[in-house]
Amino acid sequence: MEHIAQTPDPVLVVSDIHKSYGTGAKRKEVLKGLSLSIPAGSILSLLGANGAGKTTLVTMLSTLMLPTSGTASVCGYDIVRDAKQVRELISLTGQFAAVDAELTGRENLIFFARLRGLSTSAAKIRADELLERFRLADAARQLVGSYSGGMRRRLDIAASLIVKPRLLFLDEPTTGLDPLSRRELWDLVEELRDDGVAILLTTQYLDEAERLADTIVLLRDGRSVLEGSPAQVRSQFGSQICRLELDSHEQALRACSDILPARLGLPAESFTAEGLTVSFTAAGGADDLTRAIGALKDADANVDSATLAMPSLDDVFLDMAFEDSAGGGAAVKDNQTAGDAR
Numbered sequence: 001m002e003h004i005a006q007t008p009d010p011v012l013v014v015s016d017i018h019k020s021y022g023t024g025a026k027r028k029e030v031l032k033g034l035s036l037s038i039p040a041g042s043i044l045s046l047l048g049a050n051g052a053g054k055t056t057l058v059t060m061l062s063t064l065m066l067p068t069s070g071t072a073s074v075c076g077y078d079i080v081r082d083a084k085q086v087r088e089l090i091s092l093t094g095q096f097a098a099v100d101a102e103l104t105g106r107e108n109l110i111f112f113a114r115l116r117g118l119s120t121s122a123a124k125i126r127a128d129e130l131l132e133r134f135r136l137a138d139a140a141r142q143l144v145g146s147y148s149g150g151m152r153r154r155l156d157i158a159a160s161l162i163v164k165p166r167l168l169f170l171d172e173p174t175t176g177l178d179p180l181s182r183r184e185l186w187d188l189v190e191e192l193r194d195d196g197v198a199i200l201l202t203t204q205y206l207d208e209a210e211r212l213a214d215t216i217v218l219l220r221d222g223r224s225v226l227e228g229s230p231a232q233v234r235s236q237f238g239s240q241i242c243r244l245e246l247d248s249h250e251q252a253l254r255a256c257s258d259i260l261p262a263r264l265g266l267p268a269e270s271f272t273a274e275g276l277t278v279s280f281t282a283a284g285g286a287d288d289l290t291r292a293i294g295a296l297k298d299a300d301a302n303v304d305s306a307t308l309a310m311p312s313l314d315d316v317f318l319d320m321a322f323e324d325s326a327g328g329g330a331a332v333k334d335n336q337t338a339g340d341a342r
């Protein structure tokens with residue numbers, strides 16, 4: 001079941017933001033009028049191919065670079081005019097650990113807490129709280145150099161939460177982590193979300209977006225080309241995929257060339273046989289599935305299994321993130337591969 005945001009108050013509001021790099025002939029518009037918002041207690045996952053503008057957006061929102069035009073605010077504070085207040089409300093954690101390998105986990109957190117202005121005793125208390133919460137208490141006095149990748153990433157996120165932010169930027173938080181560490185981190189991210197933090201997550205992993213995001217925004221060529229919950233994004237993409245497993249490859253080929261095109265009134269190219277499996281896009285959903293099974297039974301072909309599934313986020317991403325832009329932007333993926341993805 002999808003998570004329901006605790007409150008509709010937007011923590012982050014981005015309105016028609018543009019960003020260009022360079023001037024004159026070298027001017028390159030990277031963001032072309034992007035708008036989005038994130039309520040408290042909600043996770044927005046920003047997806048996009050390499051170069052789509054994700055880092056540019058996060059860098060501007062964290063007040064480290066000015067937008068060319070448009071506005072963005074955090075809890076009502078403008079990222080340009082009120083940059084100082086915005087910095088107090090946000091935290092940024094990236095894929096490269098900011099923690100020091102030569103210090104213990106606890107020393108690192110005490111250091112970051114002192115940087116955030118806590119007294120020595122308050123810093124120690126906060127460090128111990130975070131070590132406990134991030135399941136690092138047992139390793140608190142070990143040098144970070146001896147930590148696993150997952151432990152370092154947890155420590156890194158803990159360091160960005162010395163003072164609880166209203167808005168957290170998580171830039172590819174699980175890149176390079178093993179499956180168990182990723183799941184542990186996902187649990188922690190969900191805890192933060194449930195605690196009311198608004199989270200902007202960039203990730204390369206679609207299963208991560210699927211699991212964590214309340215809203216997905218797919219960036220392409222500087223614009224949002226798809227937006228909604230993971231389920232909405234998949235359903236906007238279109239029809240379900242029907243897969244039927246037969247008991248021989250010959251049967252599968254016959255199903256594709258003859259039996260199914262005749263019964264479903266579709267051209268033979270709509271059907272694909274791979275080994276024993278026949279698949280096709282089922283615009284008619286369960287009706288198509290039932291008709292296909294009926295047709296195969298009538299033709300004495302044995303159906304070992306039949307499934308109807310929504311396209312995965314991978315299908316959506318591969319199809320949408322790389323298409324030619326309407327504005328004539330460069331295609332970064334050829335049509336053959338985009339077609340194959342469906």
Ligand SMILES: Nc1ncnc2c1ncn2[C@@H]1O[C@H](COP(=O)(O)OP(=O)(O)OP(=O)(O)O)[C@@H](O)[C@H]1O
Binds near residue numbers: 021028030056
């Ligand atoms: N300082 C800069 N000067 C000129 N061009 C830049 C600068 N920073 C980024 N770009 C360009 O802007 C575009 C968007 O880059 P950006 O890093 O925001 O994309 P991204 O979506 O984060 O990509 P990735 O997934 O590879 O990190 C790219 O074409 C990049 O080459």
